[in-house]
Amino acid sequence: MKIRYILIIVLILFIIGAGVGLRMFFKPHADINRLKPDFKVEAAPLIDEFQKAEDAATAKYSEKVLEITGKLATKSQLPNGTTLLILEDEMQGISCQLDSNWVTANQAVIQSLEPGKPVTVKGVCKGYLMEIKVSPAVVVK
Amino acid sequence: MLRKLFILVFVVASATAFGQGKFISKNAYISFYSLTPLEDILGESNEAVSILNGETGEVGFQAIMTTFHFRRALMEEHFNENYMESSKYPKSKFNGKIENFNKDMLTAPVADIKITGQLTVHGVEKTITVPGTLGMQDGKLVGTSKFQVAPEDYGITIPSVVRDKIGKQMDITVKVNYLPYGK
Incomplete structure (x- = not known):
């Protein structure tokens, strides 16, 4: 029973990690048209x-x-x-x-x-x- | 009086010769390319400056590292922050000379050349000899070069996690359309 919970938590963490990683990898270039001038x-x-x-x-x-x-x-x-x-x-x-x-x-x-x-x-x-x-x-x- | 006139003529003549002898491009193309299993890494800049001295065959290049654009924003970030340290070493440059240069090369059709000179990247200077081409194409003086460099030679450390994924050698491609620099 305990092992099952741990597995689920590990799986959730893995999915979050992969999601963040992919998001970073596919991060688009900043849209210059929307940037405020410094x-x-x-x-x-x-x-x-x-x-x-x-x-x-x-x-x-x-x-x-x-x-x-x-x-x-x-x-x-x-x-x-x-x-x-x-x-x-x-x-x-x-x-x-x-x-x-x-x-x-x-x-x-x-x-x-x-x-x-x-x-x-x-x-x-x-x-x-x-x-x-x-x-x-x-x-x- | 005659002497003054002579000096004047001499100065004007040498100034004209100096002006005619130089060629420039403010939008030279330079690319870095590395084949990786995950995806190809290609960084391109159209903003390098190159000057070719048509009298001596000396050729110079300079590029601002942050003008290299990559398909992915993350690659551009890594290139500037982790590898090139662009804020510390904003510019790369090359100063060299075309081997066995003669002025006919500037007006003849495109032919193979060899250039030897000093390449400075990431604050490290190395002497390299690279193949290239130079000559007239569609009425323009065009120069190209393709060669490989090893990032390690220029003190660029690639983290061990990705070292195997990035090729040991990077392909560099250079293309320049020169214009006479008359000013």
Whole structure:
């Protein structure tokens, strides 16, 4: 009788453990569209901050969600189909790789983007490598 | 006066030559791949920067480790936190030289090359020689490379529980479309 109870408890614990494990294993990527920005910034001062003190800026912004407003410099597609927006300066600006799921659902928004016009994007800051890298990102407006 | 003019011409000429000689990509592709019994592990980044010096055949790569994306969020977490320690070693880099380089390689069709240089990953620098290709494809200067690295060589310890599941060698694939860097 006692053994039966123990067996049942062990079985329940096993199922809970397996459930938690599988949940962790299949945990989806964070949906960038739903994340609240940690910082709301303008593109030009942000670039300045990284160029003047890369280490400090990296420590402050890396892996944080940024909402950045600036001038759209270029809109292009990478060989793998990813949409790439560059803000402010083509060579040393802010490079934003858009989230592919978001792009599929928001083709009209991407079509309407025009270089030279202001744009606001939200994405995860990855640090500085010739330019500020933000990925994945979505267009806010 | 003549001397000043000569210096000016010389400076302008060398500056132009310098500008013309370099090629850049800010969206070079790099992937890590490991075959495991449970499932394939593939991390890809489209955000590496590469500069190729068309005069000397020197080539450099840099990548931010957190730009590598995996299919599963958990893999990305493990990659950055347990293996690469991306907050401590945010960037990896490679500085090397194409063996027997000559300028014709930049305009000829894609051909095999060999590159020797220093690869720094996880704060550990190693000299490696890797095969690759370089040349014109559809009007663009394209470079590729495929090679293997052993995580252990770079001080990356893989926990014993999963050591047998992750291959001892990881396949690295690199693809770059270069643009002339005129600035």
